[in-house]
Each structure stands twice: as C-alpha cells, then as structure tokens.
Amino acid sequence: MKRLIVFSFLALSIASCKNESQSTEETVVTKEVTENALPEGEQLYRGEFIYLKDAAVLTTRNEIYAVKINDKMHELNEVAKALKKTEFDMVNVVIHGTIQPNPVKAEIGEGWDQMVSITKIIEVTPATSANVIKTGKTLDIKEVK
Template identity: 45%
Template sequence: MKKALVLILCLSVFVSCKNESKTATETISQSENNDVKVLKGEFVYFADAAVLQTKEEVYGVILNEKMHELENQAKAYKKESTDMVPVEIKGIIKPKSEGEEGWPFQIEITEIVKVSPPLAQDATTIKIKNTNN
C-alpha cells in the first residue's frame, strides 16, 4: 500500500510540473550555516508521506515537528487533502539513506518562512480521489 501511495504521489508531482508556477523557485541562503538552504516550492503531506517540489528538484520531507507545523499551516489553504500548497522554508538537505524508498534527497525543515494559497486550478488539473471512503 505504501509503495502504491508513493507511486501515486510521484505521478502527481511529475504531472503537476506542467502547471508549475513561476513562484516555485529555489534559492540558496548565504547565511552563517552553509548547510541551511531556503527553498520555495509546493508542499503536500498525505498518508505519512511528505513532499516538497521545487523548480529544480523533488525532496522527501523528513517527518518531524516542523513538518507537522507546516502541514497545519497548509491545511488552511487546502480544499482537498492531496492539494499542493506553495511554501517557502529553510532546511537542511540530506541524501536519503541507502536502501530507503523515495527521492534521492530529503529536507529537514528548520524554519517555516511563508505559506501561500495555491494558484487556481483548471480543467487540466489531475485530482487523486480516495475511493475507499
């Protein structure tokens, strides 16, 4: 079941690339700690899997207190649980562990900078429906 969910999330992320907004850009913070990056992109958390899609890369988000805080802020803008919400965060990018499923890189959120409402959706937007309910 988890593999199917990850596959569905991957598919939805890649399909949504076609409708990518100009605001989904990635910048690198030149702060004291060079490991901390500022990332802008679209965030989704669904069924114990969190993803941040930027213009350049897709990251698995490490499930921690900050990720749950971000999800709580993003819920205000979601119409459906699978909606992706534009965010700006600071975090530490880490390679995934060997043998672990998911994207090559993960991000550990250290600070939430901004959460924005999603862009309007049109007839070409693909929606994932849960038929079990």
Template identity: 40%
Template sequence: MKKTFFIAFILTVFISCKNNNKSEQEVTTIGADGQEKTAKLNDGLTLLKGDFIYFADAAVLQTQTEVYGVVIDKKMHELDKKVQPYKKEDTDMVSVEIRGNIIPKPENEEGWPFRVEIKEILNIYKPNPEDNTVVKLGN
C-alpha cells in the same frame, strides 16, 4: 497498496503541467527581516521554494528542479498545520518557502534521492483560485 497508489498519485501530479502566477498571490510571511537574514546566510541551511503536501504518512516538497522527501518530524507537522487553511482537499499542494538541511536518503529505502529536514518556515503562499489544475482519481 496504499504506498503504490500514493506514489502513482504524486507522480501524476508532478508530471502534469502547472502554470503558477505567484506575483498575484497572497503571501503569508513568517520569519525575520534585516540583520537576522544576513546572519542566516552563513548557517549552512538551504532555501527551498516549492509545493508541499503531506498525505498518507508521506511528505513531499516539489521545487522547480527537484523533488524531495520531507523528514517527518515536529517542524514538518508544524508546516502541515499552517498549510491546512489553504487546502480545499487533503491532496492539495500548497506553495511554501522553507529553509532546511538537504540529506541523501538511506540506500535501503524507496523514494527520491534527497530528503529535506525543515528547520525554518518562511512563507506560505495562498493558492491562486484561477489555477484549476485538478487531478482526481475515481473508482
């Protein structure tokens, strides 16, 4: 029942229109510059920018074109800990920039067709206070 509610909630959030103006948002940069970035281009990892949420034993990264399940591991918990200061409620999504491996989900599991295993956390974007898109479900 919890999983069904959570999936319905996430789908509702994903379907709702969202107007993000990230040019005016504060950005927390975590990572390297210069030559290290150039070397990283050949390591086989994929750069992903999107909205991250970890709630009720499920982690999701929604980009502009795709929705990924996130592998729950040490790096995912590190990202969740870093986004907590930006969340007002447990169900808030926070824009992030990460690098990771995209892998297909096992055939016998439910969920999105691909998963991402986070290898590096690059940026966390402070939510825009003018964005008042809120979806709340009541009893």
C-alpha cells in the same frame, strides 16, 4: 498646445520610469540580504508542499525532495491544512532546510534521492489552481471505453 501636451506626456513617462527602477533595486537588495543571512549548511527552498499519511514531498522548480517527518514538518502541515480545499491540494512554501540522503531510498530502493529537513518556515500560501479546461459535460464510464 499640442507641443505642451506631448511634452507633459513625455515628462510623466520619464518620471514614472525612474521611480519604478528605484523600487526594483530595493527589492533585489532585500532578497539578497535574506538569502545570504542563512545559518551554516542551510538553504532556502521555494516550492509546493504536500503531506499524505506517511509521506511528505517538496516539489521545487528543478527537484523533488522527500521531507523529513518531524515537528517542523507537522507544524507546516497544520498551517497548510487551513489553506487547502481538499486533502490532496498542495501549498506554496518558502522554508529553510538542510539536505541529506534519503534513508528510505537506501533501504527500500523507492522514493527520492534526497531528503530535506525543515529548520524554519518562512511563508505558506495557497497554490494557484491549475489551468484546467472544463467542458461542463460529465463522462460516464461507459462513454470512455
């Protein structure tokens, strides 16, 4: 009886591993087709987006880009507003865009080196909340000094 139970457990674990690897391969193929189907000169960007007054920023895993303020950026901001809790929250985005030198950086000397111009909005999701430790105690300004 013990052999039957052990054999059944072993068979189920092997069968479940086979199904898992097949679904992973399908996901990888779908991502490669999507990323390779970009128009000439465009790239896929994933990161966090924020727009405040007259500055828009896209923070990716490795870079920070200024975002060109145009109709597509305003369209992205309208979708982002619905997902934000406060005006200072960022949203996760997946976009197609083109990179160019930041004219504001050349003119003023401040800002990010590169600017992304959004050509297509793929996905907008709320950002996950940061891991903030809350003590439950509010500090008075006098206590901080």
